[in-house]
Amino acid sequence: MMAGKGADAEERKPVLELRQVNTHYGLVAVLRDVDMAIYPGEMVCLLGGNASGKSTTLKTILGYVTPSSGEVVFDGEVISGKSTTEIVRRGVSMVPENRRLFGDMTVEENLLLGAYTRTDKAAVEQDRQMVLDTFPVVGERLKQKAGTLSGGQQQMVAMGRALMANPKVLLMDEPSMGLAPILVDQVFEIIKTIRSLGRTVFVVEQNANMALSIADRGYVIQTGRVVLADTAANLLANPMMREAYLGEL
Amino acid sequence: MPAPLARAWKPALIAGIVVVYVSAVGLIEQFAEVYAIGTQVSLARVLLLLPLFLAGWVATRTTVERGERKVLAMPQAALSGAVTGLVGGAMVSIVLLAVDAIDPDTIGEVLIAVSTKLLGIVSFDQSLGTGIVLWLVLGAVVGALGGVVRALSPGARRVVLAGPLTIGVLAILQRVVSTAIKELGFRPDFLYDSKTSGLTWAGGIAAAVIVTLAVVGRDVLRSRPEAAAAPAARPAAASTGLGGFTTRQLVQGAVAIIAVLALPWVIGTALSGTVGTVMIFILLGLGLNIVVGFAGLLDLGYVAFFAFGAYATALLTGAQVNTTDGAGDPAFSLGLNFYVAIPIVVLLAAGVGLLVGSPVLRLRGDYLAIVTLGLGEVVSTLVTSKWAEGLVGGPQGMRDITGGDIGPTDFQNNPRHFYYLALVFVLLALYTSWRLQYSRVGRAWNAMREDEQVADAMGISTTRYKLLAFATGGAIGSLGGALLAIQLGSLTPRSFDVNVSILALAVVILGGLGSLRGVMVGSLALVGLPGFLREFEEFRPLALGAVIIAIMLLRPQGILPNVRVTEDIADEDRDQDAWARAAAGQPATETSAVEPA
Structure with a gap:
């Protein structure tokens, strides 16, 4: 089913596309001629080691940094060079690394902040209900300070917060980062749940095994260049992948 | 080490240091002639023994050892308090002996407050030997009292503390209360001794008894079964009130409104002036609170808006500059x-906020603080400079500023009238802050303060909200400046140095970042108290420093923190409250003055 979906996607227009994107921090080139495309309903993962340019890819998409050349196209329009606010407003939302909830605010306020750019109250309420249905635990803790939740619960709130924006693309920055193995399993369960909602997800991960086990396709990035792009199944079988990222010799 | 001593040495050590410190800086000598009650209890003596009481209190605190709560029973509490007081007293005695051995007047060449006279005062006006015995005995007694009071149930503690605290408050607010009594047409002789200006024993004890009875009465009423059932009946009561308020709330509100309106007529002209200044700082605090408390932008140059408000008001209303001739x-x-000029001043100040804000948008925390400090200095230096002489009078300042009078009012010369003008401004600023706090904007500021980058990812335009914070904060601060111009009728650049920024920041932090009630309490404590207790004036910076350190250590969220922050740790906070009140020695004054009862 996954493969079939991936194949279908090839014929449609990508919802998010990076075209020959170069990003520099000062004189240092961090992304070099990166090409990526994410199609509606897909789940794509971006794999790579430390300092390979994974996070910068997300920052470039979200407008924290402006690419020095190339363009980011979202929903048919160039978004590179636009402000983060504008990009979020158009339908990109992110689950940041380490969750980064607003710890002193209640869970409810965190969720509402996710929908900050939206003005359609009825639809926001619908999405709130959807989030609470998806993560019943979150519903039990609405009045609690977000900072007092456990790691796994916080991850659910972070995902819920991102979903509240009703995004066309949901970005996730290393959702398994800094979590105990048992929580990593939990997080991937959460991502599967979100995937089952039919969302388009672009997830950056170091845990290649886990990520590929739930994604449709994957990109592998090394020192700022995309070195591999294939379906998740093929990547899992790829000898080079097995050696470099999947911990097998 | 035996158990009581193990608990005792640290608080005792701190108490001893505090006693030596307040003596060595001259506070004790200053207060030696200020009588709290009768001629036996001077504020100096209270100040000498209070640290030991608090040490006894602290030493008796519930501790957790190896996962077990150690609550002290009454006899142990008394013992542990007594040991603490004794150790503290012994420490002071050792210092006294040492000072006597070296010769106080020699030490006085370096620490100018130390003298033979001070040695006498600290020895309770007895010979050194008797003084030391007194320190040991009184130390143990006072420390034991501290321990015993701590070990009481909260209800009993309230009853026991009510009397002494009443006396403390009446003694400290002597000027305020006796003026009030006079203004109401009575003679304060029954309460205050006209010679010592302290309380009389009869009056003090009577007041203490009345308040204690009131506390007991209230507690008894509350514990009656009908009262216990009242919360359940509250919804019904609510429906009978007006506009969703219960009758009780309406009565409390009415009392509060009358109290606020009648205040200047009760406290007299001179103190109304002090309260006017307090209100100017409430405005500064409210404005700065938006920038620092809501938006989390540390601004050390806030005086710029104060100066701008004052000078802009002067210029727009046709004031003159001082020249050499x-x-x-x-x-x-x-x-x-004036009333046409004010909206213009506020708008211009908001514009200045944007100007100040735009170069510092990318800066955070420490860097922002340094840059704003510099911007504030630029403004102070500009208004003082020769260059600006033609416009704002330079070092000579400005004069003949309008009184802003409407009909029969005289804001400049009658502090009572000024109070009402200031009240209107403060209410305006309070309402604005309050509305902002719980609005969409408030939530955005909150998010931005906690995590700017993630706030960005939520689609919150942090650039815009930072500018908005600087603009709103600046606008409110300029109102404070305009009030100052009206109050003084003349301006000198000396009123606008970096100390204003620091004091305003202290007001906000002391009261509790982001808390509107906190700003009022902070302003009353830091600006009002020195005005009420004139002997204190000289020591304001010293006390300010000590109080800020104590508050930040004991209660990092401020005296009255923003409610949002405390929801989950209410118990811990209540405990801290008791501490802070005891530490302040005069609890409810500041708090109850502003709390909507």
């Missing part, structure tokens, strides 16, 4: 009515 017309001047 009298007064002259400034380079720019409009003869507007």
Whole structure:
């Protein structure tokens, strides 16, 4: 089913596309001629080691940094060079690394902040209900300070917060980062749940095994260049992948 | 080490140091002639023994050892308190002996407050030997009292503390209360001794008894079964009130409104002036609170807006500049009515907020603080400079500022009238802050303060909200400046140095970042108290430093923190409250003055 979906996607227009994107921090080139495309309903993962340019890819998409050349196209329009606010407003939302909830605010306020750019109250309420249905635990803790939740619960709130924006693309920055193995399993369960909602997800991960086990396709990035792009199944079988990222010799 | 001593040494050590410190800086000598009650209890003696009481209190605190709560029973509490007081007293005695051995007047060449006279005062006006015995005995007694009071149930503690605290408050607010009594047409002789200006024993004890009875009465009423059932009946009561308020709330509100309106007529002219200044700082605090408390932007140059408000008001209303030979017309001047000028000043100040804000948008925390400090200095230096002499009078300042009077009012010369003008401004600023706090904007500021980058990812335009914070904060601060111009009728650049920024920040932090009630309490404590207790004036910076350190250590969220922050740790906070009140020695005054009862 996954493969079939991936194949279908090839014929449609990508919802998010990076075209020959170069990003520099000062004189240092961090992304070099990166090409990526994410199609509606897909789940794509971006794999790579430390300092390979994974996070910068997300920052470039979200407008924290402006690419020095190339363009980011979202929903048919160039978004590179636009402000983060504008990009979020158009339908990109992110689950940041380490969750980064607003710890002193209640869970409810965190969720509402996710929908900050939206003005359609009825639809926001619908999405709130959807989030609470998806993560019943979150519903039990609405009045609690977000900072007092456990790691796994916080991850659910972070995902819920991102979903509240009703995004066309949901970005996730290393959702398994800094979590105990048992929580990593939990997080991937959460991502599967979100995937089952039919969302388009672009997830950056170091845990290649886990990520590929739930994604449709994957990109592998090394020192700022995309070195591999294939379906998740093929990547899992790829000898080079097995050696470099999947911990097998 | 035996158990009581193990608990005792640290608080005792701190108490001893505090006693030596307040003596060595001259606070004790200053207060030696200020009588709390009768001629036996001077504020100096209270100040000498209070640290030991608090040490006894602290030493008796519930501790957790190896996962077990150690609550002290009454006899142990008394013992542990007594040991603490004794150790503290012994420490002071050792210092006294040492000072006597070296010769106080020699030490006085370095620490100018130390003298033979001070040694006498600290020895309770007895010989050194008797003084030391007294320190040991009184130390143990006072420390034991501290321990015993701590070990009481909260209800009993309230009853026991009510009397002494009443006396403390009446003694400290002697000027305020006796003026109030006079203004109401009575003679304060029954309460205050006209010679010592302290409380009389009869009056003090009577007041203490009345308050204690009131506390007991209230507790008894509350514990009656009908009262216990009242919360359940509250919804019904609510429906009977007006506009969703219960009758009780309406009565409390009415009392509060009357109290606020009647205040200047009760406290007299001189103190109304002090309260006027307090209100100017409430405005500064409210404005700065938006920038620092809501938006989390540490601004050390806030005086810029204060200065801008004052000078802009002066210029727009046709004030004169001081010149070496009298007064002259400034380079720019409009003869507007004060009330026409104010909205313009506020708008311009918001514009200045944008100007100040835009170069520092990318800066955070420490860097922002340094840059704003510099910007504030630029403004202070500009208004003082020769260069600005033609416009704002330079070092000579400005004069003949409008009184802003409407009909029969006289804001400049009658502090009572000024109070009402200031009240209107403060209410305006309070309402604005309050609305902002719980609005969409408030939530955005909150998010931005906690995590700017993630706030960005939520689609919150942090650039815009930072500018908005600087603009709103600046606008409110300029109101404070405008009030100052009206109050003084003249301006000198000396009123606008970096100390104003620091004091305003202290007001906000002390009261509790982001808390509107906190700003009022902070302003009353830091600006009002020195005005009420004149002997204190000289020591304001010293006390300010000590109080800020104590508050930040014991209660990092401020005296009255923003409610949002405390929801989850209410118990811990209540405990801290008791501490802070005891530490302040005069609890409810500041708090109850502003709490909507």
